[in-house]
Every structure is written in C-alpha cells, then in structure tokens.
Amino acid sequence: MPTLPADISPLAVIGSRRMGAADGAVLASINPATGTVLTDLPACGPAEIDAAVAAARARFEAGSWAAMAPRQRKAILLRVADAVAARAEEFALLETLDAGKPIGDTRAVDVPLALGTLRYYAEAIDKIHGEVGPSGPDRLSWALHDPLGVIGAIVPWNFPLHMAMWKIAPAIAMGNSVVVKPSELTSLTALRFAEVALEAGLPDGVLNVVPGTGAAAGAALASHMDVDMITFTGSGPVGRQLLRYSADSNLKRVSLELGGKSPHIVFADWPDLDRAAEAAAWGIFYNQGQVCTAGSRLLVQRSIHAEFVERLIKVAATIRPGDPLDPATRLGAIISEKQMNGVLSRIADARREGADLVLGGEQARKDSGGFFIEPTIFDNVDPAGALAREEVFGPVLAVIPFDTPEEALRLANDSDFGLASGLWTGSMTTANHFARALRAGLVWINGWDACDITMPFGGFKQSGFGRDRSLHALYKYADLKSISVSFPA
C-alpha cells in the first residue's frame, strides 16, 4: 500500500511555525486510488486563520518584503523555485497520492507548470513599470502599482499545487503576503511548498498555508476583516458565497475562477479528423475530466458526425483507468467517493433523459478500493438537457450534432458559463468569425488547450471574473496609487 514519505508531517504553516489545530481536530486525507487514509491533516478554523492573517499582516506592515527591491524578491523567488525543482519527484509523488492523478501527469504537467508559473512571476517583477502622467510644467505626477496587503487564496483539488501557484506567485511577487486555504481533499503539496519556501529563504509570514474545511477555515478567511482580497478557484456556489462574505465583512476584493461547460466544435471542413478526435477525447478525459476548461460539449457538424464519433470512440476506448503510480497510466482516480457517486448519478440521469450511451458509463477498478470511472460518451444529447448545461466535472462527454455554423454558434454560446471554447476548421473566415463571436475567455482554434502562462486565463459570464496567468494577474494583486509633486512658480 503506497504511503507518504516518512518526513512528511502535514502541519499548518503560520509565520515561521508549523502547527496543528489548537483544539487538536484533524481531517482524514484519503488516497483516491485506494480509498485508504494517507494521513491526518489539521482541521484548522477561525483561530488558526486569525493567527495566519496576523502573521501575514505583520510581514506586510514591516515592509521587509513589500518594500524590498523587486530584483531582490525575484532572487528569493527563484531560489524557492530551484528548491522545489530539486524536490520535483517528491512533489509529483505527493500530488499523485493525494489527488489520484497519474504520476506521468504530475511529473510532466503539474509540477513543471507550477514551477514555470513561479519563475514567470519572479522574472516579471523587476520589469513592471509605473506611469508618468502628462501633467503641466508645474507638476510631476506618477502612478505606482502598490501591493494590496494580505491576500486570501482559496483553491480547489483538481490541480492542487498548480492552481495554488497561479495565486501565490503573482501575489507574493507583487509584494503581498498570502494565506492559502487549500482544498481539504488535497492540502499536502501546498503545505510542503510553504515549508520548502521558508527553508529557501522566503521571509516568514509572506506565505502561510492553513488546511481545513471550506465551512470553517475557508469561511473564516473570506469573512476576515483584515484580509484585503480573496482570490478563488472553485465552484459557482462557493464563489457566490464569497461575494456575500465580502459584502458582509470589509468589502474585500474578490476574484473568481469558476466552472465551465466548454464547447468544442468540429467543422466538416477540417481536414484531419483523427487529430481533432484525439484532441476531443483528451479535451474531456484529461485529469479524469476534472478540469474547469474541459471540452465537455462536443459540437460536430452533421455531415461528419457518424464518422467522427466512430473515430472518437476508437481513441477514447484506449484510455483506460489505471493505478496512478504506474507511469503507463493516463487516466487516474476521481478525487473522492462523493464526487465519483455524483458523476455516476449524472450518468444515470443522462441515460434516463434518453441520450445514447456509446462508451463507458460504469465505475472501474472496484477491487482497488479507489474511485475510478470509465471514459464515458453520450451521443445525440439534448442541448436543453442537464448533461449539456451543467458541469459534471468528471470523464463524461456530451456530443451534439449541428448543421450550420449559425446553429453551432448559437449552441456554443447557449450556456450560463463562458470559460473555454474551441473549434477545428479549415476556413480562416469561420475561424475569425468564431474567435470574435464566442462568448468565452479562451478560444482555441485548431488545437485544444493551446495556451500558456503568458496569456490571461479566466471566464466570461458565470465562469467568474478576474484573470490568472500573464502580467494581468500581477496587476490584480495591486492598487494604483497616483502621486503628484507640485513645483509652485
């Protein structure tokens, strides 16, 4: 039975201290691939959040991080990145044990992308300029990006380290102090990262990590009177709740990266159907479908619909759930028993609604004790039905045929969400028209998920507001301050 490395003892990181919950409460951290307890996590609550916010505030007010020359912050952050890189294998193993993700993915994707994010913002921070205003000759005016203060980061379980880094890296590079509340399902890599960062020279209090449930630790952080901003990735209902906490406390800023029901469109004029079928399969099944940008609605032009679905099934049938610790595995475990049962009940509902189940639909690897689901494809899905409208957050694809580009655009935009979208077409005219007309924060043409840290990431409509990645994310963690000096005649 895989266990945690012996030197991992997951305690909250608050200032320079590592501690459990004051009342001794713990939460079981489960390995989704086996259903067994990996370790106990401190079940922190308002007391530990208060302590973490105080440590973060003290560091911010001391000015020893916020007012440090940007090139010095950069040097420290790059040292932290090097320290994590030296332990990359340990981070990959922790993430795989904790989240059920294939080790091949945590090695090749989660850890390298988290490191790339940290290095990107470290490198960026000494290249950020303010502005000089075009004032008259008797005045000099300039605008500065001032860090906000204490940032609360509440993050999900699907890319635990990577999503946390999307928040931590730009926020601390900008000079803020951060309190992270990781998902109670996957806290290990964020806790380990904070420890390694302290050892590598990040001043204590800049980064604090407090594990606990959303209802206890998350709510305490989001309601705190001394937190200046909440940056969040997670579900829509929790996002709404965070806006209420803000309104009921100190009007802290809130940035929300929420869910999606992203349309992936294949036109008959795209010449390489195999390539599109491969992308359509991985666009939904990567990370067991637990991706906010998953291409969960596949819109296929009717003239190629039957042939395309055949090719898609051929690709998807090769994607089998396996042991996440096996380097050959490409589809791992669903995060929890509750999530697995939720996805299975969505599958049962879709069957009842009359969609054609053409692949999968069942729990897999039951003998493992873990939480696995076969890649599942429904064809001829009713665009008005729940499977086409609601996020499943599991390996379940809804295929919807269309006849004309106008119909494809109407179907694609007929969603409460607007996170990602994509299309395959041989026509520049169609590509250009859809790029402009799709109501989504991300549009991928002839290559699903073809984007990187340099481009803004975030949604339109109920997929949230605010952007992660790119230089825009740095500015999100700053206020503009205008300063003027007068030169009286």
Ligand code: NAD
């Ligand atoms: P979730 O909203 O249940 O939990 C996210 C975080 O919020 C967790 O840390 C949780 O403990 C915390 N939380 C829960 N209740 C809270 C409360 N009352 N107050 C404060 N914090 C609270 O989401 P999840 O199940 O962890 O993640 C899956 C969801 O995240 C999906 O809907 C998915 O689409 C979305 N997601 C979005 C993006 C994006 O960038 N848009 C990326 C990944 C995941």
